[in-house]
Amino acid sequence: MTTDKEESVSLAIFEDYSYTKAVITNDAYDFIYISPHLDDVAFSCSGTICSHRAQGLHILVVTLFTGDPKPPFSPLAQTYHRLWQVPEDTSAYQARKAEDEKAMLALETDYLWLDWREVIYRITDLANLSEVNDYTVLCQHDPLFPQLCQWFIDLQAAYPNSTIVGPLGTGGHRDHRLIFQAALSVIDPDSLLFFEDFPYAAYLPGETFELAKAYKLEKLEIDISPYLEQRIHVTSLYQSQLATLFYPPSAFRNLIREYTAGGGQQSFIERYWKPVR
Template sequence: MIVSHLADLQRSYHHIVLSPHLDDAALSCGSSLAAAVAAGEPVLVVTICTAAPPTDMQFSTLAQQFHADWGLSPTMVMQTRCREEETALSILGADGLWVGALDAIYRMPAVYNSRAALFGEPAAGDPLFTTLHDLCHQLRHRFPHATVYAPLGVGNHVDHQLTCLAAATIEGPVMWYEDFPYVVRPGALEQRLDILDWSLRPLVRTIDERMTTRLAAITAYASQLAELSCSQLGHPIANGEAVDVMADAVRTYARQVAAPGTLYGERFWVRSGDCRYT
């Protein structure tokens, strides 16, 4: 089930994942979500940036480049990506809430008009933070005992940074996931942890039995894989190679963070003093 309003949710959830874009939850922690569902613990993926760009807007050069990389016209971007998300969430067994915010390149096109700006400091007055702050507190009020998962902000995409900071304002259990594929870049994780300067500790979940499910969900986001493989993994590819390149990167990183004696892991970060997690 996917809804567009919090009031339309009919279930109680053990796990609530804040996903800035249509793909971040599956890319970063899809195996853990699938494992939770398999254990009978309902999962809600809250995807923030799901609004279609206005039909009359003037797109920046950066937005036009993304459209070309994705192989999608502006009118088809969100239609296509939402269909991909429907497939991915079905594979994971999760429900979805689409918040309807605009992606940074559409929300403030004159500001986030270059990769340096998009992966730099969030702009003063960016309205997304207020939206996210209010949303996080509404979710906590509605689901007081659920664990909230948020991006750590590795890679510094402004939408990820704002989601990370909004999640930090709520009480109760919160875990931050490592943003994939940004986290594979050498030093990116350490840089982000230094910037945050929070008291956090790592927590690794073993995902040996759920790697196939995560990869299947990631593959559903066909429009995104080539651009992510090239821009974030540094792997120029032909059209048919994107799935294999991404799958190799996912497996390689999951092996790097796996607990001793296990094959694959997904790593999260929690507040050092939070005793709910072992």
Template sequence: MFNLWSVSMRYIFISPHLDDAVLSCGGIIHFLVNKGHQVDIWTIFSGDPEDENYSDFAKNLHKRWKLENQNPSFARRREDKNACHILGAKFKHFPYQDCIYRKYENGMSIIQNEEDLFQKISGNQIVIIDKISNSLKKRIPHNSMIVSPFGIGNHIDHQIVKSSIIKLQHPYLWFYADFPYVLKNNQEYMSDFPINYDQEEFEITENSMKLWQIAVSSYTSQISTFWSGDKEMFSQIEEYAKKGGGNKLWKKLDIN
């Protein structure tokens, strides 16, 4: 039986934000590194804010993250470097801004509240898709394996990244389930095959599981987004894995 990891390739995991790929695929990433593959994590929305004219929503996030007195993006990039080091992956940080810092043509922040994070792509946000796609096209080696988020949960930045990658029409494109958004959405991405997709399953060892959890704990500022602390995060990742989550990738089947 052919395994996705049986042929030596470079694996590039595309992460919308500075934590998504590690949250979703930390166990798989360490597994691949352990098999001797080069694994990269490329984060798209990791650039510095254009200015400090933040929305109230962004200011409240900075306060919760305990990053209100420093450049939040710089601090988060530092967290990501630590997480990648733990898993043995290389990193690349792109200059695009997180949606909480972006504005419409009229200067209004596109994100005013929690619900806005899950809006449809519209207005000047649509052109970002082509910008990211063109940027990736110049940098992605043709014979590398690209691993994209599915966009489960419909976070606008995840939607933009997925759309950008699909436009590439890369020959080796796989998808991962966006954790922890997948817990509140479609359970088929944990235990069953999504319709019209091929599935590849990875063996997540106890060591890979532990390093996955430790790597996620590197994102100190982001733990409060989903959990009360590291203990709850460790427990949820372990429970997710026991139910079949975090160990699969999917490839769209060609259906004529």
């Protein structure tokens, strides 16, 4: 286990859970962003994080599913590896972690990787993409759900003054929905926000608003106009994901600009959703 931190700074809750790397420089955080995988928060929230940092706020990004996969890999996992253009061996995840390190450095934010495995490695009998993005599967039936709920309870107890920002789950990815349901179940609504999962929310705009209506969530918009180019740059650092999520891969720049366009001239926003009591 690799830990980069000052000795005077406590890892608090994270000492009780398995993690693969931690860059922790503060005892308290204004915002804790919960990323399912090694790109989701960076893809979806980079403009807001840059705005927070410019205000002097302390930010932590926690990525939950970064456990190194173990062979033999399922056919579906092998398909993902080919799309990511990463080695088909035990170092498959190292390229993605290197990308995330560069992105966190660019965002000038603390980060931590928890050791749970993402769903394509956790549930090895998944046959195709439609089974990964499947709204009919109840997240509460995932064996990890109770442990994840407890982790969120412990997280809020350890950082009671932090706002916790998790994925809304647009696109139906099981890992995203698992985090959404767990956070919604146990986190104080006054301390909880959900981000729009990019690029899925750009491809399925109606789905985001359907989810917001179903769960009675209230919209919050953050002006990221001064930080749009930083968001585009941070996204460009995840080279393994561009061919998988954007067609052609270079299309991500225009898609970000179109998706964040706020309606006003040269105005760009990132949207979040807040539970209403």
